[in-house]
Amino acid sequence: MSLKFRKAGKEDVREIVRLLADDELGTKRERYEDPLPEVYYEAFADMEAQSGNHILLAVDGDAVLGCLQLVIIPGLGRQGMKRAIIEAVRVDRAYRGQGIGQAMMKEAIERARQENCQLVQLTTDKTRSDAHRFYDRLGFVASHEGMKLFL
Numbered sequence: 001m002s003l004k005f006r007k008a009g010k011e012d013v014r015e016i017v018r019l020l021a022d023d024e025l026g027t028k029r030e031r032y033e034d035p036l037p038e039v040y041y042e043a044f045a046d047m048e049a050q051s052g053n054h055i056l057l058a059v060d061g062d063a064v065l066g067c068l069q070l071v072i073i074p075g076l077g078r079q080g081m082k083r084a085i086i087e088a089v090r091v092d093r094a095y096r097g098q099g100i101g102q103a104m105m106k107e108a109i110e111r112a113r114q115e116n117c118q119l120v121q122l123t124t125d126k127t128r129s130d131a132h133r134f135y136d137r138l139g140f141v142a143s144h145e146g147m148k149l150f151l
Contacts (some may be wrong), residue, residue, distance in 0.1 A: 001060050003100065005107045008055035008067065013044050015064040016055060019090040025125060026090075052115070058091070058104045061147045066091040066104050083119040084112035091133075105138055 008016060014036050021032035031037050031094045032132050052072030058065045069087040074080075086108055091101045123146045124131045132142070 001098070003065070003103060004059050005104065006057055006059060008044075008057050010041065010044060010048075010056060012055070012064060013040050016040075016057075016067050019064070019067050019092060020088060022093055023090060025127070055088075056104065056108055056111070058100050058107075064092070065095045066100050066109055068104060070108050070111060072112065072117060078118075081119060082115065082117045083121060084108070084115065084117040086120060086122040089122075101134060102138065 017030055017036060017040050020026045021030035044055075044084050046123070047055070047069075053069070055067055055069050057067050066089075071087070072082065072084050073084045074086060086105070089101065091104070098109040109120055120140075122135065122140065124135060136142075
């Protein structure tokens with residue numbers, strides 16, 4: 001395998017949604033169908049229009065093996081500290097356990113460093129105990145309690 005990382009383009013949206021849906025929680029949240037609902041392309045266009053917001057892909061040739069969303073956020077708190085948020089981390093189920101997720105996360109963290117971020121944060125569903133162990137091994141600390149309000 002020759003793993004490489006690149007920023008996603010519009011032509012990758014279908015594969016990204018496939019990865020998002022290929023998951024016990026994602027199957028309930030996503031609509032991976034043909035044709036792919038237009039809302040996914042609209043959301044991708046909104047992301048592209050926002051500076052510092054993109055999807056990082058782990059690829060082997062033309063095959064998309066993993067993805068995550070990396071968002072760089074400038075802020076005033078903590079003396080103007082810039083932070084990165086990582087969302088929607090997925091690895092194709094056929095390739096899990098091969099270090100792709102770890103390599104992808106390290107790449108995202110390095111990109112955050114290059115953007116002068118001083119903090120990388122993420123949320124993970126409370127039911128994802130495997131993901132919790134994965135993030136623990138990468139050095140993430142469960143220091144805060146996350147809360148959401150669906151509108």
